[in-house]
Amino acid sequence: MYRYDEYDDRLVRERVAQFREQVQRRIDGALTEEEFLPLRLMNGLYLQLHAYMLRIAIPYGTLDSRQLRQLALIADRYDRGYGHFTTRQNLQFNWPRLRDVPDLLDLLADVEMHCIQTSGNCIRNVTADHFAGAAADEVEDPRPTAELIRQWSTLHPEFSFLPRKFKIAVTGSAEDRAAVAVHDIGIRIVRNDDGEIGYRILVGGGLGRTPMIAKTVRDFLPKGELLAFLEAIMRVYNLEGRRDNKFKARVKILVHELGTDAFIARVEEEYARLDGAVLNVDPAEVARIHAYFMPPSFAELPARSARFDAAVARDPAFARFAANNLFPHKVPGYTAITVSLKPIGAPPGDASSDQMRALADIAEHFSLDELRVTHIQNIVLPHVRLDDVPAVWAALVESGLATANAGLITDIIACPGMDYCSLATARSIPIAQDIQQRFADPERQRLIGQLGIKISGCVNACGHHHVGHIGILGLDKAGVENYQITLGGDPGNLAALGQRLGPGIDADQVPDVIERIVDLYLELRTGDGEAFIDTVRRVGLDPFKVVLQAKEPILAAA
Amino acid sequence: MAADKRPALPFVLTASDLFDGDVVFFAGAGWTRSLGDALVASDEAGADRLETELASAETRGLPVAPYLVKVSVSLDGDGIIVVPDHYRERIRSRGPTVRPDLGPQAQERQHVSL
Numbered sequence: 307m308y309r310y311d312e313y314d315d316r317l318v319r320e321r322v323a324q325f326r327e328q329v330q331r332r333i334d335g336a337l338t339e340e341e342f343l344p345l346r347l348m349n350g351l352y353l354q355l356h357a358y359m360l361r362i363a364i365p366y367g368t369l370d371s372r373q374l375r376q377l378a379l380i381a382d383r384y385d386r387g388y389g390h391f392t393t394r395q396n397l398q399f400n401w402p403r404l405r406d407v408p409d410l411l412d413l414l415a416d417v418e419m420h421c422i423q424t425s426g427n428c429i430r431n432v433t434a435d436h437f438a439g440a441a442a443d444e445v446e447d448p449r450p451t452a453e454l455i456r457q458w459s460t461l462h463p464e465f466s467f468l469p470r471k472f473k474i475a476v477t478g479s480a481e482d483r484a485a486v487a488v489h490d491i492g493i494r495i496v497r498n499d500d501g502e503i504g505y506r507i508l509v510g511g512g513l514g515r516t517p518m519i520a521k522t523v524r525d526f527l528p529k530g531e532l533l534a535f536l537e538a539i540m541r542v543y544n545l546e547g548r549r550d551n552k553f554k555a556r557v558k559i560l561v562h563e564l565g566t567d568a569f570i571a572r573v574e575e576e577y578a579r580l581d582g583a584v585l586n587v588d589p590a591e592v593a594r595i596h597a598y599f600m601p602p603s604f605a606e607l608p609a610r611s612a613r614f615d616a617a618v619a620r621d622p623a624f625a626r627f628a629a630n631n632l633f634p635h636k637v638p639g640y641t642a643i644t645v646s647l648k649p650i651g652a653p654p655g656d657a658s659s660d661q662m663r664a665l666a667d668i669a670e671h672f673s674l675d676e677l678r679v680t681h682i683q684n685i686v687l688p689h690v691r692l693d694d695v696p697a698v699w700a701a702l703v704e705s706g707l708a709t710a711n712a713g714l715i716t717d718i719i720a721c722p723g724m725d726y727c728s729l730a731t732a733r734s735i736p737i738a739q740d741i742q743q744r745f746a747d748p749e750r751q752r753l754i755g756q757l758g759i760k761i762s763g764c765v766n767a768c769g770h771h772h773v774g775h776i777g778i779l780g781l782d783k784a785g786v787e788n789y790q791i792t793l794g795g796d797p798g799n800l801a802a803l804g805q806r807l808g809p810g811i812d813a814d815q816v817p818d819v820i821e822r823i824v825d826l827y828l829e830l831r832t833g834d835g836e837a838f839i840d841t842v843r844r845v846g847l848d849p850f851k852v853v854l855q856a857k858e859p860i861l862a863a864a
Numbered sequence: 865m866a867a868d869k870r871p872a873l874p875f876v877l878t879a880s881d882l883f884d885g886d887v888v889f890f891a892g893a894g895w896t897r898s899l900g901d902a903l904v905a906s907d908e909a910g911a912d913r914l915e916t917e918l919a920s921a922e923t924r925g926l927p928v929a930p931y932l933v934k935v936s937v938s939l940d941g942d943g944i945i946v947v948p949d950h951y952r953e954r955i956r957s958r959g960p961t962v963r964p965d966l967g968p969q970a971q972e973r974q975h976v977s978l
Contacts, residue, residue, distance in 0.1 A: 333882070339925035353928060355956050356967050357885035386966055401966070403884040653962050724952060725960035733955075735962045785950055 307368055307676065308453050308598040310418045317461070318415045321422060325349050326408035333405065349411070350421025355728045357401045361424040362414060366434035366452040366476070367395030367679040371666035374677060376417040378662035384410045389662070390726075391647060391655040393719060393770055394473070395433045395679040396424060400726055422460065427468045429459035429540075435477045435484045436680040439599065440642040440688040442634040446495045446503055448478035450596045451532065454587065457595075458533050465540050469547035470555035472540075473512075485681060487511045487520045487801035488773055490557045491539065498526045505532060509539055509569070510561030513767035517803045518558040521566040523573055530592075534585040538577035542569070602674040602689060607639025611692035617699075626748055627699055627710040633686075641692055643673075644712040645685040645702060650742045653735045654720040655683030664705035672698050681770075682719055682758075684712065714751040715759060715824070716742045719770055723763030723780060724787075730763035732780025732787040737761055737816050744817040745824075754824055757838040760795070773797035775839045776823060777804040778816065787813050793823070793850055794842045805847050808854040822853035870915060871934035874906040876946065877914040878953075879927035887956055887968070888927050890917050895927060897968060899946050899957045904937055 310318070325345070332342040346352075350361040362377070369377075377397060381389050384406045385399040392398055402410060414420055423430055432455050434448040435441065455474055459465065465472070477484040478495035486492025492508035505527040511520030527535050543557045546564075561569045618625045633642040645665065648654050657665070669677045669687055672694045678686035690698055702708035711717045718741060721727065723734030738761055745751055760774030764781075771777035777792035789811055792804030811819055824838075830849060831841045842850070876899070877890035888895040889902035896902060905911040914932060921930040934949045948954045959967015 339882075339928055353880055353885055355952075356887060356959055357880075401885075405883055724955055725962050730952075733961065735960075739962070782952075787951065 307370060308365070308449075308595070314418070315415075318418075318420045318422070321349070321420065322408060322411040322415055325411060329404060329408055344426070347425040348422070349407075350424035351402075351404075351407055352425065353728070354400070354726055355724070355730075356726065358404060358407070359726070360399045360402045360407060360410065360421060361392070362397045362399070362419060362421050363424050363431040364395050364397060364419075364679050365456050366432055366438065366449050367436050367681075368438075368449060369677040369679065370675050371670040371677070373417045373419060374662050374666040374669070376413060376419070378659040378666070380410055380413055381659040381662065383413075388656055388658045390653070390722065391657065391679050391683050391685070393681045393683060393721070393768055394431060395436070395681055396431060397679070398722075400722075425471075426466075427470050427472075428466050429455075429462065429468075429472045429474060432456050432459070433473070433475045433484055433489075433681060435479055435482075436678040436682075436684075436686045437483060437633055437642050437688065438478065438678070439601065439676075440633070440635050440640075440686075441479050441483075442636045443480040444478050444636060445480070445497055446478045447599050448476040448484070448493075448495055450592070450599050451478075451493065451495065451505075452476045453595050453598070454532065454592065455536070458536070458587075465544065468540075468544055469549045470552065470557075472543075472557070482798050482801070485770070485773065485797035485801075488513055488517070488770070488797060489520065491536065492520050496526065502528070504528050507535065507539075509573075510558040510566075511801075512556050512558040513770060513772050514556070515553060515765040515767075516556075516559065517767065517772040518562060519801050519803065520558075521561055521569075523566070523570045530586055530589065531582060533587055534580050534582040535573075535577055537585050538573050538580055541576050542572045546572070601637075602676070604637045604640060604689070605691070607637075607691065607693075609638040611639065611695075614692040614695050617696040623710070624696060624699055626752070627708055628695065629752075630710045630714060631712040632695070635689070637689075639692055641690055641695060643687040643690050643695065643698060644680070645687060645707050646709040646711050646717060647684050647707075648711060648717050648742070649706060649709045650716060650746045651739050653725075654718055654738050657685070661705050661707055664701065664707065668698055668701050682717065684717070710748065711751060713756050713758070715745045715754050715757045716751060717758070718742065719758070719760040719774070721762050721764075721769035723761075723769075727763060727768075729766060730780070731765075731782040732763050732789065733813075734761045734763040734769055734778075734780055737778060737780065737789065737813060740813075740817045741820055744821060754828070755835060755837055757824070758797075759820070770797065771795070772803045773801070774804060775842070776820065781810060783810060789813060789816050791816075791819060791823075791854075793847055794839070796839055800843075807847060808851055811854070819853055823850055826850060826853060870911060871932055873911060874904050874937055875911070875914065875932045875934050876902040876904055876948075877918055877921075877930060878902075878933050878956075879921055879930035881927050882925075889957075890914060890921075899948075899968070900943070902946060904935060904944075904946055906937065 432452040439447045475484040475489040476493040488511040494506040507524040508520035673687035674689040718738040720734040720738040724730035761778040762769035762771040773795040791807045795804030796802045892903040958969040
């Protein structure tokens with residue numbers, strides 16, 4: 307994985323020193339809150355419902371054991387013993403104290419981490435496929451590209467005050483697991499007809515109050531041209547993106563209002579004007595970055611493991627875990643393990659400091675010291691020998707981390723919602739917990755199969771509800787929490803926005819309604835185990851509307 | 865969620881502590897972390913007082929992000945119980961509903977168990 311050079315290190319240390327001084331000046335009264343607010347936000351420090359919240363960038367979701375142990379130490383020393391992994395592959399601490407934050411940032415800098423550009427109208431932390439470097443269907447590891455973009459976008463003077471925040475995601479696989487179509491810029495690493503590797507560039511996707519699927523603006527961009535082309539997109543957006551209305555300031559609105567063809571024409575015009583030779587990075591530097599992501603030294607192993615197969619045959623609980631939480635690895639004899647942070651009834655994405663240390667130990671011993679944070683709020687151990695899976699599973703069981711539900715109905719994305727967030731209009735976590743309890747039976751989950759429920763506690767859509775197979779949006783309806791249900795959303799290759807099923811419902815009705823949707827799906831699906839999303843695509847929304855109508859008058863009135 | 869105008873009576877004045885971000889309420893002679901100790905404006909004079917204090921906190925920037933919150937007051941034996949009308953403010957005054965061990969509600973539990 308990437309290691310800081312002297313410039314990275316100096317940049318981060320200087321920022322910590324600056325922020326230490328800014329905090330002191332705020333405490334002394336030399337800075338007003340108005341003056342201090344943008345400074346703390348530039349360092350990822352928000353004021354939330356109950357306390358400050360610090361958002362830590364985890365570039366493309368990649369961590370090593372040393373970093374995760376440091377996060378555990380910070381959780382214990384400066385927070386309340388836990389952290390929350392987010393849908394942008396970041397980590398949030400919910401209870402830091404202002405005067406402690408500079409020391410906390412120093413501890414992060416010790417392990418090459420920081421909170422820069424985790425807030426504000428700049429290019430945010432770049433996300434990537436969580437199976438990067440491991441997935442069997444990978445054209446190329448997306449992380450060197452993501453790292454290049456990270457370096458280019460970090461404190462980029464021209465793009466530090468954009469009309470609005472800007473999110474970039476990269477995937478290098480045939481299957482999009484990074485939700486690139488709902489990012490401001492989505493990048494797919496592809497191979498053209500001549501077998502050359504390059505980029506498909508999508509622009510103008512996003513969720514929030516005006517969800518949009520991104521448009522392809524270049525079908526194939528030669529690899530060496532990436533930064534100049536991104537620069538052209540950013541310049542068009544920076545100049546023409548709306549600054550008069552915060553709700554219309556994202557690039558998706560610009561693409562939508564101009565029209566895709568006109569937007570592409572502007573980008574290409576700008577691109578033609580740019581001096582690509584100056585902007586594009588020296589191939590030697592690209593090679594230097596790539597070298598950090600060279601595949602680790604995998605052993606030569608048989609594709610099957612007798613030890614693994616025996617454990618599957620012996621232990622039904624292990625077999626269930628193996629069936630749900632393993633992902634095919636590009637190297638024979640290895641697998642990628644999804645560690646679910648969705649045990650039944652716990653807040654999705656939360657991990658205690660003890661669990662972080664346990665994961666760090668497991669990664670160090672069994673996963674070539676690598677971990678990934680997923681945008682689905684889970685952790686991935688990317689490089690585990692099949693031989694070692696039983697031992698990893700046993701260690702996960704000990705730490706309460708062996709929930710065998712990856713991709714199933716209880717593997718729910720939920721934003722912090724009104725339990726933590728000052729922007730929320732309703733709670734998300736208790737809704738997730740209620741649904742999990744309802745579907746807790748592992749056999750029932752297996753029968754239902756792949757089904758992604760995503761819950762947001764306000765229209766900003768941090769819980770990605772628009773692209774949930776079932777999406778749930780919590781709103782404030784005359785002082786009562788109210789939940790809108792959408793169906794048919796998809797974050798992947800067939801990216802789609804969910805459609806509203808009908809009027810909103812009360813919190814206590816949500817599990818019943820979800821259950822009726824699922825029961826109806828089980829009736830409607832074809833005999834070959836058609837997945838939920840495929841059934842919804844095939845039959846449309848109409849057959850499902852009955853689940854809202856078939857209720858007492860309270861629903862009709864809602 | 866700073867309220868621009870005065871809510872209906874009764875109401876309290878809330879903000880966040882600069883140093884640790886804790887939710888605080890104006891208590892008359894300072895700020896408290898306990899809603900039960902908040903000064904409740906239940907008449908015009910009380911309302912004027914909290915509005916003056918709100919303006920002062922905004923000017924000083926201490927505590928942070930002050931605003932007024934509509935509450936309901938009921939009697940409970942020896943004292944009064946103050947409960948915000950809106951669920952957002954009820955959650956904010958107690959702590960995350962999914963973590964009863966955190967926030968002011970944790971202290972209450974401790975207090976009750978003693």
